[in-house]
Amino acid sequence: MKSTIKDVASLAGVSVKTVSRVINNEPNVRPAMQDKVNKAVAELNFKRNPLARGLRGQNSFILTLLYSNPNPSYVLELQNGAIEQANNDGYNLQILPCDHTNENLIDNIESIITHSSQDGFLLTHPLCDNEDIIALLDKNNIPFVRISPFHQEHSSPYVLSDDKQAAYEITKYLISLGHTDIAIIKGHPDFGATHKRYEGYLEAMNEMNINVDDALVKQGQFTFESGEVCARQLLTQDHKPSAIFASNDYMAAAVLKIAAQMHINIPANLSVVGYDDAPVSRQIWPSLTTVKQPIYDIAKHAVQKLIRHIKKQEFDDVQSKFQCKLVLRNSTSPKL
Amino acid sequence: MKSTIKDVASLAGVSVKTVSRVINNEPNVRPAMQDKVNKAVAELNFKRNPLARGLRGQNSFILTLLYSNPNPSYVLELQNGAIEQANNDGYNLQILPCDHTNENLIDNIESIITHSSQDGFLLTHPLCDNEDIIALLDKNNIPFVRISPFHQEHSSPYVLSDDKQAAYEITKYLISLGHTDIAIIKGHPDFGATHKRYEGYLEAMNEMNINVDDALVKQGQFTFESGEVCARQLLTQDHKPSAIFASNDYMAAAVLKIAAQMHINIPANLSVVGYDDAPVSRQIWPSLTTVKQPIYDIAKHAVQKLIRHIKKQEFDDVQSKFQCKLVLRNSTSPKL
DNA sequence: TTGAAAGCGCTAACAC
DNA sequence: GTGTTAGCGCTTTCAA
Numbered sequence: 001m002k003s004t005i006k007d008v009a010s011l012a013g014v015s016v017k018t019v020s021r022v023i024n025n026e027p028n029v030r031p032a033m034q035d036k037v038n039k040a041v042a043e044l045n046f047k048r049n050p051l052a053r054g055l056r057g058q059n060s061f062i063l064t065l066l067y068s069n070p071n072p073s074y075v076l077e078l079q080n081g082a083i084e085q086a087n088n089d090g091y092n093l094q095i096l097p098c099d100h101t102n103e104n105l106i107d108n109i110e111s112i113i114t115h116s117s118q119d120g121f122l123l124t125h126p127l128c129d130n131e132d133i134i135a136l137l138d139k140n141n142i143p144f145v146r147i148s149p150f151h152q153e154h155s156s157p158y159v160l161s162d163d164k165q166a167a168y169e170i171t172k173y174l175i176s177l178g179h180t181d182i183a184i185i186k187g188h189p190d191f192g193a194t195h196k197r198y199e200g201y202l203e204a205m206n207e208m209n210i211n212v213d214d215a216l217v218k219q220g221q222f223t224f225e226s227g228e229v230c231a232r233q234l235l236t237q238d239h240k241p242s243a244i245f246a247s248n249d250y251m252a253a254a255v256l257k258i259a260a261q262m263h264i265n266i267p268a269n270l271s272v273v274g275y276d277d278a279p280v281s282r283q284i285w286p287s288l289t290t291v292k293q294p295i296y297d298i299a300k301h302a303v304q305k306l307i308r309h310i311k312k313q314e315f316d317d318v319q320s321k322f323q324c325k326l327v328l329r330n331s332t333s334p335k336l
Numbered sequence: 337m338k339s340t341i342k343d344v345a346s347l348a349g350v351s352v353k354t355v356s357r358v359i360n361n362e363p364n365v366r367p368a369m370q371d372k373v374n375k376a377v378a379e380l381n382f383k384r385n386p387l388a389r390g391l392r393g394q395n396s397f398i399l400t401l402l403y404s405n406p407n408p409s410y411v412l413e414l415q416n417g418a419i420e421q422a423n424n425d426g427y428n429l430q431i432l433p434c435d436h437t438n439e440n441l442i443d444n445i446e447s448i449i450t451h452s453s454q455d456g457f458l459l460t461h462p463l464c465d466n467e468d469i470i471a472l473l474d475k476n477n478i479p480f481v482r483i484s485p486f487h488q489e490h491s492s493p494y495v496l497s498d499d500k501q502a503a504y505e506i507t508k509y510l511i512s513l514g515h516t517d518i519a520i521i522k523g524h525p526d527f528g529a530t531h532k533r534y535e536g537y538l539e540a541m542n543e544m545n546i547n548v549d550d551a552l553v554k555q556g557q558f559t560f561e562s563g564e565v566c567a568r569q570l571l572t573q574d575h576k577p578s579a580i581f582a583s584n585d586y587m588a589a590a591v592l593k594i595a596a597q598m599h600i601n602i603p604a605n606l607s608v609v610g611y612d613d614a615p616v617s618r619q620i621w622p623s624l625t626t627v628k629q630p631i632y633d634i635a636k637h638a639v640q641k642l643i644r645h646i647k648k649q650e651f652d653d654v655q656s657k658f659q660c661k662l663v664l665r666n667s668t669s670p671k672l
Numbered sequence: 673t674t675g676a677a678a679g680c681g682c683t684a685a686c687a688c
Numbered sequence: 689g690t691g692t693t694a695g696c697g698c699t700t701t702c703a704a
Binding site: 360 | 681684
Binding site: 002045047049050051052054055060072073075076079080083092093094095097111114116117224250253254256257260261279280282283284285 | 338381383385386387388390391396408409411412415416419428429430431433447450452453560586589590592593596597615616618619620621
């Protein structure tokens with residue numbers, strides 16, 4: 001049977017409180033006592049009952065990861081990093097998928113936070129830019145950490161990857177290959193990443209004094225289908241690009257499809273870059289030059305930040321910024 | 337503040353036990369009482385504290401989804417279905433990723449089940465064919481439902497999709513297009529699905545009296561890279577196939593890559609089919625003819641089965657089998 | 673530095 | 689049909 005704190009106490013010949021002190025690393029316990037308790041804990045293979053702990057104390061040691069994101073590999077990497085770190089720190093992670101376009105979103109979330117007990121929230125974009133959600137968490141005094149927010153006014157801590165810088169670099173890379181007619185397919189306007197990536201693109205173009213023709217800027221939605229539409233426009237209009245920066249890999253894959261249908265050789269006659277290093281970027285031919293965000297590390301760090309925030313212990317910067325990595329593959333080549 | 341059962345009791349002017357009876361739908365409460373309690377519950381927006389409930393009762397209302405699977409879209413669909421159904425039935429779902437190749441797998445799982453409280457496990461393949469895990473759960477008397485097991489001897493309930501039938505159908509489809517030199521790239525031998533899909537292929541070939549040349553049967557690993565290796569062999573050896581059945585979409589995508597490099601036109605000169613309806617099957621050109629498993633429904637059903645199993649209430653079949661759907665896209669065409 | 677006792681919110685057991 | 693009481697395993701007073 002499962003051992004309880006009482007079992008440990010009687011085996012060690014001390015009071016339950018002393019056991020509690022030892023397992024919680026509280027001060028004021030003599031080393032001799034600690035040894036006795038630790039031995040008993042080991043012998044009985046004792047672990048605290050998290051339910052009882054949560055019921056008694058004011059914290060449940062449950063962290064909630066709230067997301068609304070159609071990118072499975074992104075979400076899974078986020079989950080894995082967050083679970084890893086949470087477990088390391090003695091927390092459980094509750095996974096909470098939701099749909100940011102759902103009308104009842106706020107009500108759903110409210111029902112969850114009012115009637116279960118989580119110590120904190122991890123909010124991914126685009127949810128972390130939703131003012132109603134933020135207001136709700138603030139109202140209920142629930143600590144949260146935002147992952148990749150676009151708006152950064154709020155005083156809560158956040159973690160992000162330097163999307164603008166990465167977009168700048170990948171655009172510079174295309175320019176370094178000799179391209180000047182570089183089109184961009186933007187992402188969904190609700191996502192902060194969309195704007196940051198566009199800014200990085202613009203900065204690189206401006207810095208190199210390359211004029212950005214409006215006709216080379218297309219509004220996508222981050223979906224494969226939107227990528228197809230934009231690619232078809234770009235490759236049939238008067239001003240045709242020699243390189244296309246798609247704001248994610250799904251849309252970049254769509255460019256490859258349209259190019260194949262039009263018998264445009266990639267990368268010989270058209271260079272294409274994506275963003276995210278999604279599985280498809282490796283599963284397609286030519287494989288995509290793209291940008292890899294350190295999602296796993298971001299998630300781990302966000303959990304650490306959240307726990308610090310919950311414990312109000314150490315001082316921590318409000319912002320943590322992670323650098324992305326360019327991944328050079330086969331969809332780009334020097335301009336002929 | 338959060339309301340408790342006591343608040344409800346005093347507002348309704350009844351005892352806590354009566355409130356407990358009402359919120360748990362127990363019998364022997366007069367309608368008038370029920371009304372009073374329900375009104376108070378609504379007014380206070382009361383919800384049970386799951387921690388207290390779990391601590392007191394012998395069940396925690398936590399179900400654990402244990403998986404070890406490199407396919408993000410599969411895992412996420414599974415999660416979503418399971419979460420949906422669990423929440424509907426008043427359970428929480430704990431997500432537990434693990435690595436089936438990890439040496440300490442059993443110890444890790446044992447540490448989890450010994451010292452936290454879950455009412456039941458959902459086991460996906462290949463974990464559900466791991467005898468050590470099954471023995472561990474049996475030893476601890478934890479109910480579990482297996483998802484897509486290969487070995488079906490164990491008496492615990494399981495849910496699966498009819499992989500053999502789907503593989504049979506997609507092979508028949510290729511045959512119906514006039515193909516006879518149909519190669520198969522098998523999946524990782526540790527996965528039950530690998531064998532079922534191979535069986536379905538063999539059955540279709542045998543039924544149509546088509547001899548299966550060993551040279552057309554390649555051992556893959558479900559990875560893109562293994563698909564590349566097999567495709568290169570198939571397309572360079574003496575006996576070249578006119579159609580290839582890859583046991584999943586990743587490997588099918590790899591076939592497309594190798595074919596592109598060898599300037600083999602798909603589907604005109606080579607038909608390719610995959611399995612799983614993974615995102616890549618839509619993000620690649622030509623898009624893949626493949627098989628869609630009803631993963632979401634399988635997950636929901638598995639949760640229902642698990643809850644019934646936990647409650648030992650209704651009789652339920654040990655096996656639930658779901659049919660897959662052929663998805664016809666652009667990677668297949670009649671043999672020239 | 674240590675321990676006894678109370679109680680978190682709920683449900684099971686038992687009384688009425 | 690309804691209420692009282694005990695106690696799940698733990699941590700938090702507060703006293704020693």
